[in-house]
Amino acid sequence: MTTFAKIRFYWGAFVISTVVGLGMIPLIHLFPKYKGTIMHKLNRVILFLIGAKIEKVGERDPRANLFLMNHQGIIDIITMEAIENVHWCWVAKKELFEVPWFGKLLQKGDMVSVDRQNKAGLVKLFKDAQECIEQKHRAVAIFPEGTRASGQKLLPFKPGPKFIAQKLKLVVQPVVIIGSKWVLNEHNRTAHNGTVKVIYLPAVDVSKAPKDWYEQIRDEMQKVIDRESEGYSIER
Structure with a gap:
């Protein structure tokens, strides 16, 4: 079973690389006005080819312009692109923009890079997020942990999203993603058929929220993760 799971992982990596390199990037270059739809459709193809399904609970709030999500791997992004036909403005660390295929997709998709080693990085992140929301009318999607968690416990949230939300008086919607690491585990390089639950x-309207709204969101997300993960292995 472990050998088959390993094979499935490399199949998944091949599917993602092929669809991104031969599908998304050329089509986005040719039809820039339809970036969101192209990414939506082709990410659905990726999930189908790797044997993943989506279960959605609740709805995206049309008022929300900043989405906070837990993060366990690339399937998180693929799932969110597949589930909503919107042109998300993803925030990703600067290093990812230099990765073959994926980095080119981030560039072509007009995503936001953040330099975590540079003190001016937060200022740039704020300006880029403001441009996405106010000028391009795109919702910003960010992983407040700043990196992938290896288990079910959320890592401490970075201050950047809170700073942006309060300065711009945004409506923030938290999203919990369950099962993405089971579908494709980048830590131990295994993959399985499965359902990703969103x-x-x-x-939360930050302008009307209590001072500890950011901490409350993290606590609520952790409660949902704990409840939904009961009975599953740590990899789920």
Whole structure:
């Protein structure tokens, strides 16, 4: 079973690389006005080819312009692109923009890079997020942990998303993603058929929220993760 799971992982990596390199990037270059739809459709193809299904609980709040999500791997992004036909403005660390295929997709998709080693990185992130929301009318999607978690416990949230939300008086919607690491585990390089569950939690209007709204969101997300992960292995 482990050998088959390893084979499935490399199949999944091949599918993602092929669809991104031969499908998404050329089509986005040729039809820039339809970036969101192209990514939506082709990410659905990726999930189908690797044997993954999506279960959605709740709905995306149309008022929300900043989405906070837990992060366990690339399938998180693929799932969110597949589930909503919107042109998300993803925030990703600068190093990812230099990765073959994926980096080119981030560039062509007009995503936001953040330099975590540079003190001016937060200022740039703020300006880029503001441009996405106010000028391009795109919702910003960010993983507040700043990196992938290896288990079910959320890592401490970075201050950047809170700073942006409060300065711009945004409506923030937390999203919990369950099962993505089971479908494709980048830590131990295994993959399985499975369902990725996307749970939309109630949105928070930061201008009317209590001072500890950011901490409350993290606590609520952790409660949902704990409840949904009961009975599953740590990899789920």
